[in-house]
Amino acid sequence: MKTDDPPKPGETSAAPQLPPGELLVSCEELAVGYGETPMLPAFNLKIYKGSFVSVVGRNGSGKSTWFKTLLGMIPPVSGRVVKHRPELKWSYVPQTVGIDTILPMRPKEMVIWGRLSGWNFLRPFSTSQERKLAEEAIDTAGARSFAHRPYRELSEGQKQRALLARVIASQAELVLLDEPTAAMDAVAEQETMKRLVRLARDQNMAVVVVSHDLELAARHADVLVFLDRETPSIIVGDAQTVFCSHAFRHQYGDEYCARAKSGSPLGHTHG
Amino acid sequence: MDEISKWEQFQLSFELFRDPILCALVAGGVLGFLSVYVVLRRMVFVSAAVTHSAGLGVALAFFVDIHLGLSVDPMLGATILSVIATLLLMLDPARLKLTRESMLGLAFAFAGGAAVLVGDRIAQEAHDIQGILFGTAVLVTPENLYTVAGVGGAILLLQLWWYRGFTFVSFDRVGATVQGLPVRMLDAVLMMSIGIMVGVSARALGSLPVFAFSTLSAIAALVLDFRLGWTFLLATLFGCISGVGGYLFAFFYDFPVGGSQTVLASVLVLLTALLRGGLNLLDPTR
Incomplete structure (x- = not known):
């Protein structure tokens, strides 16, 4: 080789x-x-x-x-x-996104997952700062117009923008x-x-x-x-x-x- | 002499029915909550295999009591076998060049067949075995209720506390791994929660309604297509309705309890599907 x-x-x-x-x-x-x-x-x-x-x-x-x-x-x-x-801090968007289409998720809910890391899930609620970051990430990724629509109903481009918003929110x-x-x-x-x-x-x-x-x-x-x-x-x-x-x-x-x-x-x- | 109505009978004997109703309420609610994971993670047959294993656990508890003179609480037997089945199903089947479906088929068939064999050797407890498999509230003792309530309450509390971790790991495992969540630990705790709750509930209510609560509750909620948080809440509510409503239906119309609870859980799926259809007609953009 x-x-x-x-x-x-x-x-x-x-x-x-x-x-x-x-x-x-x-x-x-x-x-x-x-x-x-x-x-x-x-x-x-x-x-x-x-x-x-x-x-x-x-x-x-x-x-x-x-x-x-x-x-x-x-x-x-x-x-x-x-x-x-x-x-x-890493973030990864795989080739085939492992988010099942039967999942009743909206981009807004998925973006906040970007703020989870390590053991901070032990805090049962996201903080106002985390929610603010998620909102800003949705705007930065251009995902505002479909943030409340079911993920499965989005076009491929919109899905990628939703995932991009999560990446931005993660501050990876x-x-x-x-x-x-x-x-x-x-x-x-x-x-x-x-x-x-x-x-x-x-x-x-x-x-x-x-x-x-x-x-x-x-x-x-x-x-x-x-x-x-x-x-x-x-x-x-x-x-x-x-x-x-x-x-x-x-x-x-x-x-x-x-x-x-x-x-x-x-x-x-x-x- | 006037015959008293069913309602009057119910009121007069409420103390007799209170424990089974409360047990069905708690088990239905907690299993309803967990059913969202069972359905969305496509583990419906895991639930079937684990409930069958719970049935085998109860049969084995009777068997060792009758033939070996060892007193084992059937609820403990159900829980131990459920946990063992859950642990086995968590192993990676690829190591044995098998698929997950093969393991599920093996667990389901073995547990069902073995329960029949063990049941054959404890003929005097045949009624109990029937109750275990298909559900009869007569078997609910105060101890059963306390166990279901204690275990169910603890599991529900843990589920709410770690909700963010469980949902992330369940629905985007790769993302959760990359972001450093303890994926294996969260997975193990979630699977054990399901195994333990199925075990304690199967002894009290029967395998059939437990399987129904742990699958159909989520299906009914998912059909409505609300946000994830609402889906969990509705599935919990549908589990409670199936448990309590099925019991009341069985009492007032003289049907077996387990079957009534299972059919009611199925009817809820049909009703929510009709409701969803109606909502879609009102909002054609969906």
């Missing part, structure tokens, strides 16, 4: 183009997979506060497995995930979103990505998002992470670094590399 050059392991960092914020999480020689077999080569990555990281790759390339390893839901095959803050420092735009049309997809970028910039959160839209991912991300099980490789860097790598061109052809070099827009390119 190999990791394409450049960049070399240890030189990759998901820092914003602006001066980097506080270092939140490092992947150190991290290899992910199930059991003892790594799916991908070991790699290094640093995630800073306020950065926007896009993760791209074909279906089954190991994106969700990497997320689950980051979150501690499955152990790494080798290497480690280092949290640089003991009380680091690091947010992982697994294909949040998968079921959306192009307009909703663009809007969501813009919201996520604003979230990273305005709320100073580190946002890591899996996307199949290569153009959107390249346009908005400070850092792109490309995962490929076939070669197998992990490429971390800017759009040109990723799109011109051997592994990427093997999967998607040379067109993206040429456009990235010339600076011409990529158009909508679902990978």
Whole structure:
């Protein structure tokens, strides 16, 4: 197995183009997979506060497995995930949101869950401050107009905004979103990505998002992470670094590399 | 000589009926509350398997008393077997290359079959076994009532206190895990609450109505499609109505109690479905 050059392991960092914020999480020689077999080569990555990281790759390339390893839901095959803050606040929106459609929940009720962490559920009622934060999060996510409608009746875009409101309410420092735009049309997809970028910039959160839209991912991300099980490789860097790598061109052809070099827009390119 | 009416009979003998009615009220209410988790977490067959196990526990308590001379309170037997069944159903079936449904089928079939076998060896207690399986309020003693009320009250209090944690873990397990909630502990406490309440209630009221309270109450509430908090409240109320109303119906119309409570719980589902249909007609946007 190999990791394409450049960049070399240890030189990759998901820092914003602006001066980097506080270092939140490092992947150190991290290899992910199930059991003892790594799916991908070991790699290094640093995630800073306020950065926007896009993760791209074909279906089954190991994106969700990497997320689950980051979150501690499955152990790494080798290497480690280092949290640089003991009380680091995470939030995660999975690919298939585990909220059952038979659940009689409204976004307003779900957003307040964002304020739960650790053992604070022992306080039977949310505080007025928590409710205020939840209300503000609903407004920030643009979910006010459907905050009282049953979750199951919402469009995919509205559901994502409701979940985004929960993420905002959680005041997490690091947010992982697994294909949040998968079921959306192009307009909703663009809007969501813009919201996520604003979230990273305005709320100073580190946002890591899996996307199949290569153009959107390249346009908005400070850092792109490309995962490929076939070669197998992990490429971390800017759009040109990723799109011109051997592994990427093997999967998607040379067109993206040429456009990235010339600076011409990529158009909508679902990978 | 004038024959006294059923109502007069009820009034005159109220002291006799008070304990079974209170027992049905508490068990119906607490199981109604818990039924929201049972239904929304798609654990209806967990409830069925656990209630069957409770029935086996009661039968085993009679068996060891008759054949081994060991005095075991049938309510304790029901609770122990319910808790064991709950613990087994909490294990990850994937380790045995099985699905959750396979485990449920095994638990349900084994508990039901074993109850019949054990019942065959305690023929003199056959009436009690019938009562356990299908429900008869005659079996409710003051001790049964105190146990159901004490255990039910404690469980309901805990449920209200940890409500935010239980709902988050139950309905978005991944989100709760990521946000650092003690997911396994909350899950275990919730499942044990269900197992214990089913156990103590099954001895007092019978497996059939206990199964009805722990499933149909939530179904009736969910059909109305109100917010989650209201759903819990309504399910609790429907459980109480099924328990007490079923008992009164059985008394006034000379029907078996357990069957009456179960049918009333089902009728409530139909009524709420009709009400929902009517509300939908008034508000076509829904």
